[in-house]
Amino acid sequence: MTAPIWARGAAAMAATPATFTLSFENRSGSGNAFAYVAGTAPDGKLVLLKADGSPYNPASPPAEHTPLPEDCAIPLGPVGGAPKQVQVPKMAGARIYLVTDDKLEFFLNPGPALVHPSFLNSGDPNFEKNWSFAEFTFNDAQLFANISYVDFVGMPLGLDLTTESSGRQTVPGLPSGSLDQICEELKAQGAKEGSNWGELVQTGQNGANLRAMSAHYRADRFDGYLDGYIDEVWKKYSGQPLTVDSQNPGLGKFTGQVGGDGRLTFDNGESFDKPKTADVWSCDSGPFAIKSGDSDARKSIIPRLAAALNRTTLLDNANQPTGEDPAAFYGKPVTNHYARIVHEKLPDNRGYAFPYDDVSPGPDFSGAVQAGDPVVLTVAVNAVRTMLNG
Template sequence: TTLTPLPVDCAIPVGSGRQVSVPRMYAARIYLVTDAKLDFFLNPGPALVHPSFLNSSDPNFGRNWSFAEFTFNDAQLFANISYVDFVGLPLGIALSTTSSGSQSVPGLPSGSASALAGELSAQGSNWSQLVQTSGGRPLRVLSAQHKADQFAGYLDGYIDQVWQKYATQPLTVDTQAVGAFTGRVAGDVLTFDNGESFTRPTTADVWSCDSGPFAIAQGASDARKAIIPRLAAALNRTTLLANANQPTGEDPAQFYRNAATNHYARIVHSKLPDNRGYAFPYDDVTPGPDFSGSVFAGDPAVLTVTVRGL
């Protein structure tokens, strides 16, 4: 594919005081970089080609950057910081409003990439393969979904235990919006009383939350769309052996306690001052405290993104 450079310079130096009018937009990003401007390209679509943390030939690959996500529609401004893909340049966000107070998510502190790299490497297995370096120091740490081939079979033992458990007792998943459903495993398939069934997932399916039995096909029922996030979240947090009522009764103190678990998500949350920030795609599944690291309001005034040291 032939790429062409973005024909305008969209970089705004911090402290420049430049004002930009932002239209309503969905799933937008604010990119921040410390060591050089990011290069953006267009494909023949044309569509914007975002900076890549996976393609070493991308000119942005070795740069120190990150992003915050936001949606600005007629109802509200919603923004979040995410570690679903990687931990790199640490960011925090805050939102002030015209009449409903303020919200903030501190995000990871300075030095988190190095700390995360060290603790992941100490886990053994292939966790050290998630660390990308530049100049001899960690630049970013990838989520395990981006190195899924390094973890083939990693969760098999745990998933086997889960499937065995629910072959002999029911699993209840409360979707809140469309009701609670009870399932059992028979013939290696988890089937709920509404007819939705799920084959045994692989480790890659769990890490990504959107492949194998967790892929949401066109025409999928609302119930299936609601069950998938709750199953995927429980498998990432390895809580299905301890709690047969998902996500009701989930205790955050019991997340990631299994020896084989999503150690990337576990360590990311251990570094977050308030435990808030997406560390896998369905990290917003919870019966109680918010883990998603988001701010939102229908009367937004100022959204502030804070950059911390690598």
């Protein structure tokens, strides 16, 4: 699940209501649309919601990949009908799955642990289905929910949050018909530069586009892709300092430079090897892996380095992320074209296209809504194609 860098240490303040209303707006063009809600309850137990909204804690099964005993599909009803609503209790690390035309199949491993639908395993019973998800955590401090394209683009979703008194927040997400456009642009980018962007497109047995994956999941096909850019960055900052603002008043700013050992070392002692393309795509491997015991300073530097490399702005801006210009994001010929194309299709430029897409000099790019006084979170389920049979 995408965890926003500013919210990972949020303290509970016991301010939120016991539940919030989760509402679904079916714009999918399909009369058969279903939702599933799953997360971790405050007592640490796996919890799903049943069709009537009641919580369900499955028992640990005797064997791996045991079918979920209860049908937890929440029918959304017909397009244009009254929104389906359920009450959601406190839960963390939660996902809202949406699927059209068919139900999803869920399984349990001992624990119990929920086996989520897979977009990487073509043998998964859900692989060929039209599904997507949003994420949320609802605790004593706030409801935080977001649209994520960190893994893939599939069925487009939107979010709308109404609150008791703190205002309304809306993230429209990708419009209907965006998937095919994104897939075609990825293929065109690959053809243009003789690279493998087109391999991020997954198609079904009928030839239709199922989803477009993040480059992280085909990192082996991009080996060395960013090497030239990263080499330029390392060369520049071997001759001049780089400043990274933690954006935390308690930590301040850090200044670093590449030394004779080839490592980018900051004045607080934190040091980073030169990353590889796969490290940039994932944001959590090589020098960007966050380990147990890492300092808060390191945890604040990593997102800002990773974001600037994904957006290919690190070479041009030695004060990260201060003064970052969104118009310059992904402006280099070699960049994270998956993130570029996704953001170009977002009407408000908001939606996670890589894990640290919430790093910002001010504007929000993350596609998140959050409030301590949530009332109704509405998930809009848009059509994959503007003409379903077109």
